[in-house]
Amino acid sequence: MPMRILAIEEATASIASDIRNAYIDFSRMDVSVVKITTDVQRDGRPVVGYGFNSNGRYAQAGILRERILPRLRDAAPEELLDRERDNLCPFQAWNVMLRNEKPGGHGERSVAVGVVDMALWDVVAKIEEKPLQQLLAERYGNGTAANSAFVYAAGGYYYPEKGLPGLQEEMRGYLDLGYDTVKMKIGGASLQDDCARIEAVLDLLGGDGQRLAVDANGRFDLETAIAYAKALSPYGLRWYEEPGDPLDFALQATLAAFYDGPMATGENLFSHQDARNLLRYAGMRPDRDVLQFDPALSYGLVEYLRTLDAMRSAGWSPARCIPHGGHQFALCIAAGLGLGGNESYPGIFAPFGGFADDIPIDNGQVRLPAVPGVGFETKAALMDLFRQLFD
Template sequence: MKIVEIREQTIPISSSIRNAYIDFSKMTLSLVAVITDVMRDGKPVVGYGFNSNGRYGQGKLMRERFIPRVLEAEPDSLIDESGNNLDPHKIWAAMFTNEKPGGHGERSVAIGTIDMAVWDAVAKIEGKPLFQLLADRYGNGTPDREVFVYAAGGYYYPGQDFSKLKDEMRTYIDRGYTVVKKKIGGGSLDEDLRRIDAVLSVLQDGQKLAVDANGRFDLDTAIQYAKALSQYDLFWYEEAGDPLDFELQATLRNYYDKPMATGENLFSMQDARNLIRYGGMRADRDYLQFDCALSYGLVEYLRTLDMLHQHGWSRSRCIPHGGHQMSLNIAAGLGLGGNESYPDLFQPFGGFPDGVKVHNGHVTLPDLPGIGFEGKSDLYVHMQALSS
């Protein structure tokens, strides 16, 4: 049993949208196929992965460092103790060979993308959905296939007005979402408050709005927004300041007593631990958005979950960024609080397998092997083209 080839393709996911910090006019991602010599139904088992939006494709790093290390490793050194499957932890260690600690920027995305494909292959070799494999190995054996999801949107784009913003949010509500998210910080505070009012005007009882500043604010601006946002019953106030400015986040809690969220731009267990130690996050109300696809993959995410447990945090406070099926499987298998969703953006990489609908803010994961990419036809056509 061995990995015979790892392929990467850099794909554009460009869009005219922008948040408070970046636009997506030249955004790319890496699509990866891990091809094994294990045969199922007369075909080799192939695991697939891709990185989340907001960080560019990392093909050069993969091709120069991480893919060669896996392929050059002794195949038996990458097999689990049973001898019947690949070991994601050993493969991760092979990728990280000769890497210094610290500096968790772009390489964490490269490793995390390959790691996703490895887990997809491992679950397929075992003949299980990834959520069931995770529940068996790291949970109580019983996954919760109903996962909370919220609709991320409300970006800034040319020609957008309040009417178009409200129409966008109505489409999410009509599709079964109960929580929607919009961007703030891309204009003035007054403009953002009017945009919030516009969205709230289309929400009904039991439906909520989250807002996301994408790390745009300095402390004074973050506080100014906090005071203004306190008049609303928001689902959360997300990533007010720079993701590594833990003092800003800790100070902000003194001005905003409602839920806050951050963590999507922290790419290691160590950075996540620093947020918990020094960022003033409150385990009874705040949310953590660490995204395995950007932060060294599920192997590292498991370390992060262990760290959170040691600090008294429930897994249910984790709602990952990214809107991909990998985190959906982790949420179902390991008991996270839910997952982000992009109903209309970054397609075909966002969304759910064909036929999966949102009902009362939740989706039910189908019984598909691995991560379930084969059940999403518009995405699988790209994956199949890469591996064929």
């Protein structure tokens, strides 16, 4: 008898927070969570895997219940197998999930597939009894996963009644946790006010702009993006992120003439085709710019591997990737495939964000736990939530 999936369950969890960026508030934000149970036994218990989507995109209950999960449940066990390794095959499962779906339209369904894909890779690595980062390094990397990865603290949201002292206090807290680099939001206030906020954080960082990134969350038209570019240039920032609409490649390309420093984008592109078009038409520069594609939002790791192939074909190194999302799945991918690091959201979007409970951030680096799978079991609050949702 081939191994088989016994159950696939989905649920919705809240990550609501009283914060906003330049475009949305998070007062009703939620995520989808998936649990996959197999008939494989380890230590007398079935091997299970978990997946969820990153913040910024809402739960995908309808697509999961009506299209994605029924296809997996109806598939013959042999359709989902990696016969060479006697394991599940995320690539085969990906084909099943996208069965009878037209190409293009990458958006909400890419998030739903990404949730399931994360759970599948968690299962696959647990069946092989390897940390996911090591499994990825052996299959698709140089054979050896990195022991740690660069992480930065993403915060600096617009909170009600939060002034410059409160912003500095927030960023000081991230530094005290061991982060060396921080990111803050812009575009939700006037240019003058945002510059005052940036300068307040730079004062805390000793004036070192390379330790601060800023994120406009796609808010600006070209004229505003250029005005901000001119104002930001003297600060020497780590990067200027997503100034315009994610699909306005002409805006991004034009802006490069006004901003010589690094720029970052990609978290709201959800396919390797969109990523390829970004590199073709948006004037992105492989020697300095940062790509933030999030595997949990963009059809999962199966599609992310295609995105990395598209990058290599365009002359880009995986080291230019620092995924959005702040979750352990992207951290494993970063360590296993040689990416440039990973985002982190200390203190918000709990318990999905952040890394192993017993591994502190050290000078902007975080070690990866040596446990099978993605490592969710190293986060007590997250496992408690999974049990509440499914048990």
